[in-house]
Each structure stands twice: as structure tokens, then as C-alpha cells.
Amino acid sequence: MPFTIADIAAALGIRAEGDTSLMVSAVAEPAQAGKDDLALAMKPEFAEQLSQGQARAAMLWDGADWQAMGLSAALMAPRPRYAMSGLSAMMDTGAGYAPGVHETALVDPTAKIAEGVSVGPFAVIGAGVEIGAGSIIGAQVFIGQGTTLGQGALLHPGVKIGHGVTIGDRFIAHFGATVGADGFSFVTPEPSAAEKVRETLGDQTGATAQSYARIHSLGGVVIGDDVELGANSCIDRGTVRATRIGNGCKFDNLAQVGHNVVIGNDCLICAQVGIAGSSRIGNNVVLGGQTGVSDNLFIGDNVITGGATKVLSNVPSGRVMLGYPAMKMDTQLEIYKQLRRLPRLLTDVARLKKAVSKTDPSD
Known part of the structure; x- marks a missing residue:
């Protein structure tokens, strides 16, 4: 400059x-x-x-x-x-992270820190962690034991990476992002009300109140190269197999990726998107802000969803989706146009009914 x-x-x-x-x-x-x-x-x-x-x-x-x-x-x-x-x-002049390991950082003796790594104040790096060359670990970052972080990573202050996570090169995580928390997996001794409703589409069929037992997350998280994670976004670890994020994926703030989810390469996940457990997302998918994806679904390559779309069934490759429930965007917009015409249509029907009721029966 x-x-x-x-x-x-x-x-x-x-x-x-x-x-x-x-x-x-x-x-x-x-x-x-x-x-x-x-x-x-x-x-x-x-x-x-x-x-x-x-x-x-x-x-x-x-x-x-x-x-x-x-x-x-x-x-x-x-x-x-x-x-x-x-x-x-x-x-971009950068955020001014100082080189070297800050004196207040806690680095386990078994951690392997490559050349040119910056570790900020009060950062905690666990046992067996490996951090690639040229990475920046901001203040108050936590990296759990056995995690591997590739070269050129940038972890802004407050990022939390759990144990047994594998992350590729040039990973960026913004303030408060979390990778490797346990998945949201709970089960009841007998089929719960939620399970009954899902099967019957509305009837709980006599389900009784029960306490929930926790299913521990034994899998990890595997993230490819050139992935960026927005502020306060979360990627949960898998239940048995790992949650996987492909190369080049970009996540906006407050995105949530559930356990066992698999996301392909070069996907764009916008703010407040939620992807429920075990769903699979193809390559080059764009999920607009506040899109919700239900569990155990498949979204094909090159799919785009508009803002606030709720995906409740599989989506073939190349579709552009909108609405709740999600449907093809052109279909959804046509339905919306017809919906806006309903008040006028009802007024016309009422006028016709009134005219018919006044007609002389002998005519």
C-alpha cells in the first residue's frame, strides 16, 4: 500500500x-x-x-x-x-493478529504447531492437535484434542473446534463459530408424540409423555479446503460416521448443519439456514437465507432455494425452489398470484349468489 x-x-x-x-x-x-x-x-x-x-x-x-x-x-x-x-x-490490511504464541495461550505439549502460526491470548489448544503453517488462531479460540487444522487457517476470536475434527487448508471461521458439537439426537423408550405425528400426519394416537435419552455423537466432522464459516454458525459432529463438508463451501452467519449431514463442493449456505440430520446436499447448491431442510433428504446438484424455503422432500438436480412446502419457483409464484386474487374472486362469487337468490323462481 x-x-x-x-x-x-x-x-x-x-x-x-x-x-x-x-x-x-x-x-x-x-x-x-x-x-x-x-x-x-x-x-x-x-x-x-x-x-x-x-x-x-x-x-x-x-x-x-x-x-x-x-x-x-x-x-x-x-x-x-x-x-x-x-x-x-x-x-485488506487484516485484523492485526500478532505473530507467535501469546504468553497466556495454553498449548498442550503434544500439539504440533507448524511454522508461522499465530496463537492469540487465552487460546486453548488440546492434546495431539496439529495446526498447519501460516495459520492464525485468534484470542480465546478452543481446539479440542486430536483435531487437525490445515495450512493458512484463520480462526477469529471465540471460535470453538471440538475434538477429533479434520479441517483442510485455508479454512476461515468467524467470531463464535462452532465445529464439532454433539448432534441433537434424543430418543424415548417408546415411540414419542413427535414420532406418532410424523407417521399419522397429525394424530398422536395415544402417545404418552416420556423422558428423552441422549444418543452420544461418536463421529467427527471432516471439512475440505477453502471453506468459510460465518459468525455463530454451527456444524455438529456425526452420530457414528462423520459429518462432511466439501471443498469451497461458504456459510453465512447463524447457519446450522446437523449430525451426519453431507454437503458437496462449492455450496453457498446463506444466513439462518438449518439442515437437519442425515440430509445430503449435492455440489454447487445455493440455500437462500432461512431455508430449512428436513432430515434424511437429498438435494441434487445445482439446486437453488429462495429465502425462507422449507424443503420437506427430495429435490432433483437443477431445480429452483421456493415456498413452504418447497415447490418449483415458477409454480410457487403462480400459486401466490392466484392467492392474491382470492378476495376479488370471493367478492364476485358472493355477488353472483346474491343475484341468483333474487331471481324470480317463475322465470
């Missing part, structure tokens, strides 16, 4: 125009940009705000007339939002 426009263009593989020796030290929205900022004017409606700021350079879309915008230089990206991924990485 700072960077020249030419430096940024070369790093991102995009085209630079104008005074490419111009230096920028930060990014900003067009209206708030100072003279040393790179304005992010990636759409025409954003570019209209450039006159309100002082930016001399901006990231624009291919074909934009940067000179007419009064700029001295421009970065021209075919897909500006994708280019912003690399740009944000360049501009």
Missing part, C-alpha cells in the same frame, strides 16, 4: 486506461471517495455519484466513458464485481 493503477490492473488481469502511474491507497464508494481513493463505480447508477466525491480513478465496467466522468485513470473490468474479489484482497 499504496498501489498504482498499473499494479492493480496487472494483479487482477484487467485493463487500465489513463494515468496508470496514479497511486491509490484505499477503495470507497463514489460519493465518499477522496483524491487518494479508488472509487467503486461498477454500474452506471454508481458512476453518476462520482461528481459528489473527489476520486481521480475508479473501477468501471468495460466500455465506460471514463474521460467524460472527469477521471484521470480507470480500471476496466469485464465483470467488475468479480474483479472486486481480488481488489478487496489487495486492500
Whole structure:
């Protein structure tokens, strides 16, 4: 920092125009940009705000007339939002985690800590833990015994990783995330009210009140490479076999993954998604915010669910789903349109009934 426009263009593989020796030290929205900022004017409606700021350079879309915008230089990206991924990485100064092991950290003598690992204040690293090179373990992080963490991990303060968990390279976990808690598994001596209702779809059929016995979680959690876990999200360990998360999956805040769940590669799990135990999710699946997935289901590759969708049955590959219960999005939207017409339809029916009732029977 700072960077020249030419430096940024070369790093991102995009085209630079104008005074490419111009230096920028930060990014900003067009209206708030100072003279040393790179304005992010990636759409025409954003570019209209450039006159309100002082930016001399901006990231624009291919074909934009940067000179007419009064700029001295421009970065021209075919897909500006994708280019912003690399740009944000360049501009991110990090959270300032100090190198080395803090004197208040508690590290078991049998733990294997690779070179260049940072361990923050009051972190606890259990027996037999292995942590890959270049990883950052934030303050008050807990890592249970026998867990393996790959290279380049970033565990922000307050993350908790249970025992016997295996995590690949470049794992990121945000504040308060938990991996490897026991699954929510309880059973009653006789079939419970919940089981009866599930079988009968509404009738408890004389089920009696009973206490619940806990089923211990003997499996672990296996997470692939390049996985990111949002703040306060939770991935439970398996009952007998491991809960598994594929490579490249990204979880938003407050996501919940139940015991024995298997998730494929490159899935996007948005905020407040809940996936019940033993369900299987394919590759490249996007679960919109507040999507709920019932237990023991299969969701195929490339499925997308809209916000607040509730999946109660298997979903074939490639479907776009919406609603409760989930159905194809176009079908759900058509039903919603018809539902909105119901008041008018009922008014019309009432008017017709009134007209019929007034008709002279002799006619």
C-alpha cells in the first residue's frame, strides 16, 4: 500500500486506461471517495455519484466513458464485481493478529504447531492437535484434542473446534463459530408424540409423555479446503460416521448443519439456514437465507432455494425452489398470484349468489 493503477490492473488481469502511474491507497464508494481513493463505480447508477466525491480513478465496467466522468485513470473490468474479489484482497490490511504464541495461550505439549502460526491470548489448544503453517488462531479460540487444522487457517476470536475434527487448508471461521458439537439426537423408550405425528400426519394416537435419552455423537466432522464459516454458525459432529463438508463451501452467519449431514463442493449456505440430520446436499447448491431442510433428504446438484424455503422432500438436480412446502419457483409464484386474487374472486362469487337468490323462481 499504496498501489498504482498499473499494479492493480496487472494483479487482477484487467485493463487500465489513463494515468496508470496514479497511486491509490484505499477503495470507497463514489460519493465518499477522496483524491487518494479508488472509487467503486461498477454500474452506471454508481458512476453518476462520482461528481459528489473527489476520486481521480475508479473501477468501471468495460466500455465506460471514463474521460467524460472527469477521471484521470480507470480500471476496466469485464465483470467488475468479480474483479472486486481480488481488489478487496489487495486492500485488506487484516485484523492485526500478532505473530507467535501469546504468553497466556495454553498449548498442550503434544500439539504440533507448524511454522508461522499465530496463537492469540487465552487460546486453548488440546492434546495431539496439529495446526498447519501460516495459520492464525485468534484470542480465546478452543481446539479440542486430536483435531487437525490445515495450512493458512484463520480462526477469529471465540471460535470453538471440538475434538477429533479434520479441517483442510485455508479454512476461515468467524467470531463464535462452532465445529464439532454433539448432534441433537434424543430418543424415548417408546415411540414419542413427535414420532406418532410424523407417521399419522397429525394424530398422536395415544402417545404418552416420556423422558428423552441422549444418543452420544461418536463421529467427527471432516471439512475440505477453502471453506468459510460465518459468525455463530454451527456444524455438529456425526452420530457414528462423520459429518462432511466439501471443498469451497461458504456459510453465512447463524447457519446450522446437523449430525451426519453431507454437503458437496462449492455450496453457498446463506444466513439462518438449518439442515437437519442425515440430509445430503449435492455440489454447487445455493440455500437462500432461512431455508430449512428436513432430515434424511437429498438435494441434487445445482439446486437453488429462495429465502425462507422449507424443503420437506427430495429435490432433483437443477431445480429452483421456493415456498413452504418447497415447490418449483415458477409454480410457487403462480400459486401466490392466484392467492392474491382470492378476495376479488370471493367478492364476485358472493355477488353472483346474491343475484341468483333474487331471481324470480317463475322465470
